[in-house]
Amino acid sequence: MGDNNELRKMFQELTGYEQKNISLKIDGLPASPMQIVQAHTMCETQTYMRDYVLNDKGDVKELWFHNIEEK
Numbered sequence: 001m002g003d004n005n006e007l008r009k010m011f012q013e014l015t016g017y018e019q020k021n022i023s024l025k026i027d028g029l030p031a032s033p034m035q036i037v038q039a040h041t042m043c044e045t046q047t048y049m050r051d052y053v054l055n056d057k058g059d060v061k062e063l064w065f066h067n068i069e070e071k
Contacts, residue, residue, distance in 0.1 A: 011037045014063075023062040036065055 014033035053062035
């Protein structure tokens, strides 16, 4: 991921989650939309997997990004 348009869309998406009080984390630590986008920008050799954490009603309550290490 490195295309400016893709990164802009990702930032807007994550900002929308943040505005809905959905917790954002990267590698287990709280993160802002900008921190997550910067991690994707600076670490082109790394891949992050999204993990949607749902509440009892099935609504997204947290969005986690996990660094996937290729072996």
